[in-house]
Amino acid sequence: MKRTSALLAAPALALGALALAAAPAQAHDADTTVYQTQLKALNGSSASGSVWVSVHGTEATVTENVTGLPASFNGAAYPHVQHIHIGAMGMCPDASADTNGDGVVSVTEGAPHYGKIAQTLTTSGDTSPATATDLKLAPGGATIDYKRTFTLSAETVSALKAGTASIVVHGLDPATLSPAAKAAKSDIVPSLPLAATSPALCGELSVSQMGAMPNGAPETGVTPAARTTTTDATPGILASAGGVLVAGAAAVGLNRRRAARKAQD
DSSP, X not given: OHHHHHHHHHHHHHHHHHHXXXXXXXXXXXXXXXXXXXXXEOTTOOOEEEEEEEEETTEEEEEEEEESOOOEETTEEOXXXXXXXXXXXXXXXXXXXXXXXXXXXXXXXXXXXHOXXXXXXXXXXXXXXXXXXXXGGSOBSSOEEEEEEEEOOHHHXXXXXXXXXXXXXXXXXXXXXXXXXHHOBOSSOTTSBHHHHSEEEEEEOEEOTTSSOOSSOOTTSOOOOOOOHXXXXXXXXXXXHHHHHHHHHHHHHHHHHHHHHHHHO
């Protein structure tokens, strides 16, 4: 009886190890929602990109890959302020939103579609609307590979769940604008030109059908940042647990063969 109990214990312990190894990943996945969007060009911009927002409670990890933005502004890297917008239709405007006819959909002209600023995608520090036009904290340059984890407001979480949140990336090449728009001042920061704050890209966030950020490169051709440690570790954990299970089964088979030989002897 003792030998039989020992034989049965090995696979039972292995199955227990498998269940314990898998449990943390399953719990994490169940509590995390990934929102995604393919950014669309606005105002004649030649840029494109993708954004993923992985939300766990009120904590979000935003991963953004963008290419084709204006590279420089006044001799320095072009600061592209960008935000999560909420509180309106959750839509990106088209050219018909240009009410003054200057050929540019400005921030205020686009606001009825995508709403107010809820979170600012800064490179460090504050992510509230207070840093909405802080050029020193904005990602910059023609290509942006952005990844940052920060706390969302309750209002932002609600908008994401309702499907009314959008991402807007600002900053146009002045050379592509009409003479009137090129000479105009920003409608939200008069000390800046209109090009600096007008939308270049916009995307409507919705729940990703993939359920997680992808391993491969998005359509922009820019390789996204690596997935979280929890996600990447899962296959290894399961493989280790599977190895324990196989080893347990092998031990059972070996012991049975030894018992059979002794019975024959």
